[in-house]
Amino acid sequence: MTIKLHCFGESGNAYKAALALELSGLDWEPVYVDFFNGATRTPEYLRDVNAMGEVPVLEDGGTKLTQSGVIQMYVTEKSGRFGGATPHEEREVMRWMFWDNHKMSSQAGMTRFLMNFLPEDKRPAPVIDFMQGRLKAAYKVLNNHLAGRDWMVGQGVTNADLSCCGYLFYPEPFGFDRAEWPEIDRWLSNIEGLDGWKHPYDLMPGSPADRA
Numbered sequence: 001m002t003i004k005l006h007c008f009g010e011s012g013n014a015y016k017a018a019l020a021l022e023l024s025g026l027d028w029e030p031v032y033v034d035f036f037n038g039a040t041r042t043p044e045y046l047r048d049v050n051a052m053g054e055v056p057v058l059e060d061g062g063t064k065l066t067q068s069g070v071i072q073m074y075v076t077e078k079s080g081r082f083g084g085a086t087p088h089e090e091r092e093v094m095r096w097m098f099w100d101n102h103k104m105s106s107q108a109g110m111t112r113f114l115m116n117f118l119p120e121d122k123r124p125a126p127v128i129d130f131m132q133g134r135l136k137a138a139y140k141v142l143n144n145h146l147a148g149r150d151w152m153v154g155q156g157v158t159n160a161d162l163s164c165c166g167y168l169f170y171p172e173p174f175g176f177d178r179a180e181w182p183e184i185d186r187w188l189s190n191i192e193g194l195d196g197w198k199h200p201y202d203l204m205p206g207s208p209a210d211r212a
Contacts, residue, residue, distance in 0.1 A: 003028040005071075006049060006057040008035050008206035010117075012109055012167035014056040015200040017071040020162050022203060023196050024079035032205040036117070068166070069097050072159045082159045092153040096160035104138040107131050108167035112174035116208070132175035139181055146183040150190055157194060165191055169199055172208070 005021060007014035007030050021028040033039050033055050040046075040053045050057045050066050058065045058074065065071050076083045084090035111131040114123055142164060145152070152160035168176060168188060178185040191197060201207040 001027075001061050004031050004059045005029070006031045006033050006059070007055050007204045008033045009201045009204040010170075010206060010208065011035070011055050011204075012105060012112075012170065012200070013054075013068040014204060015169075016068040016105075016163050016166040017056040017058065017075075018200075018203050019165075019197070020072045020075040020082060020159065022198060023157070023162075023194060024075050024081050025196075026075065026079055030204050034206075036211060069101060069159075069163065072097070072162060076159060082157065082162060084158060085154050089154045089158075093158045093160045096152050097163045099141075100160075100163045100166070104135070104142070104164065105166050107135045107138065108174055108176070111135060112167065112170065112172055115174050116172040135175050139176065139184065143181045143183045146187045150187070152187075157191070161187075161191060 003021065003026060005014070005018055005028055007018055018030065033045075035055065040050070040055065046053055052066055054066065056066070056068055056071055058071045060074075060078075063074070065074055072082065075081070082093075084093045111128060114128050114131070151157055152164060165188060167174075168178075168184070178188060201209075
């Protein structure tokens with residue numbers, strides 16, 4: 001049975017789940033969610049898809065899962081890929097996934113939205129400046145951790161990598177420039193070199209160009 005992932009191209013959190021599915025070799029397909037026209041706020045979506053009003057949502061037969069990290073864990077259970085090789089590495093993978101969700105992806109997602117998807121006259125400059133400061137601190141932590149490492153944890157790609165890269169391939173400005181962070185840049189190149197890697201706008205339906 002084909003796994004279905006409710007998603008849209010602009011969502012970095014959906015990209016984490018979609019990229020895990022794509023690289024895992026599991027049979028899956030995206031289901032487009034028209035977020036910018038309010039699809040996640042409809043009574044039908046909240047009742048039938050996700051009461052949290054978010055993407056991604058995975059459906060696999062009778063299994064329905066929300067939250068990107070949980071979906072990544074499910075992909076690991078199904079495919080045997082992207083987990084740690086030892087109990088210590090498994091804990092490290094989870095540690096970095098929690099860090100990313102709290103310290104980096106949440107900040108990047110909000111900042112990118114404020115800077116690119118709101119009308120220019122409604123973009124709150126003080127908030128954006130504050131968020132970019134927090135993001136810079138997160139990039140420094142990530143860049144320092146990656147020094148001398150090809151991957152976040154262990155000797156191969158794990159869910160830690162697939163989580164932390166979630167927003168960093170997007171072209172819209174939000175305070176991240178790969179050239180300023182050489183260790184992150186090298187690591188992102190490693191991910192781009194994985195067999196099956198795709199850019200978020202090639203992996204999932206929906207992009208800013210569609211609404212231009």
